[in-house]
Amino acid sequence: MTMRSFARRRQNTSRLLPLLRSPLLGELMAWICLHPEMNYSLAELARRFNVSQSAIGKEADRLAEAGLVRSEWRGNLRLLRAEPSNPLARPLTELLALTYGPIAVLADLLPAVPGVVEAYLYGSWAAHYAGEPGPPPPDVHVLVVGDADGAELAGAADLAERQLGRAVHLYQVSSMEWRWPERDPFLMSVRSSPAYALVGAPR
Numbered sequence: 001m002t003m004r005s006f007a008r009r010r011q012n013t014s015r016l017l018p019l020l021r022s023p024l025l026g027e028l029m030a031w032i033c034l035h036p037e038m039n040y041s042l043a044e045l046a047r048r049f050n051v052s053q054s055a056i057g058k059e060a061d062r063l064a065e066a067g068l069v070r071s072e073w074r075g076n077l078r079l080l081r082a083e084p085s086n087p088l089a090r091p092l093t094e095l096l097a098l099t100y101g102p103i104a105v106l107a108d109l110l111p112a113v114p115g116v117v118e119a120y121l122y123g124s125w126a127a128h129y130a131g132e133p134g135p136p137p138p139d140v141h142v143l144v145v146g147d148a149d150g151a152e153l154a155g156a157a158d159l160a161e162r163q164l165g166r167a168v169h170l171y172q173v174s175s176m177e178w179r180w181p182e183r184d185p186f187l188m189s190v191r192s193s194p195a196y197a198l199v200g201a202p203r
Contacts (some may be wrong), residue, residue: 016099017095017096017099024051025059026096027103028059029068031104032080032082034093034096034097036081038081041078042057042080067083098165099136102125102168103121105163106121106160109160110199112156113152113156116144116145116199116200117145117175117199118145118178119143119145119198119200120190120198121196121198122141122142122190122194123141124137124139125137125139126141126193129194138167139168140167141169142198143171143172143173143190143195144172145174145175153172157169
């Protein structure tokens with residue numbers, strides 16, 4: 001049984017933030033703006049978003065020309081990072097946190113928690129990302145697969161809530177329960193609904 005996932009590259013405009021040209025641009029900007037202390041190579045970003053380096057490079061050119069990101073070369077390596085001096089940086093980061101933020105924040109926090117094998121956004125926020133109209137929902141729901149310590153997961157959820165300004169609810173199941181969900185109507189519902197893989201599975 002497979003989950004329904006999102007076809008980001010089939011969308012011509014961003015559904016979460018219609019001001020943006022594409023979902024890829026939204027995800028890329030959110031990842032860079034919400035990790036302002038980090039430098040990212042084009043290769044890293046291409047792997048993360050499962051697109052070509054040329055696709056990332058084209059977006060990087062536009063963002064750098066607008067002064068929204070810093071672009072620098074270290075040898076043959078082109079690196080991107082947030083540009084905090086731009087007067088648009090703070091409001092843009094806040095806007096991205098409210099739209100693409102759950103992906104950028106949780107896909108960074110959850111892989112660092114030992115025992116997290118897979119993790120998926122599901123529920124109202126995932127449905128909204130998949131195309132449901134209306135403003136972003138106030139809560140974020142995440143299914144975590146594995147044997148991670150509950151206190152560490154709670155700590156990750158608290159940190160995500162502070163970064164996102166919204167409630168983050170984590171629901172944990174074992175790998176065995178996830179592989180054989182037929183006895184649990186909730187898991188069957190998650191598997192048959194829109195979801196976004198944050199950890200451990202292709203998006």
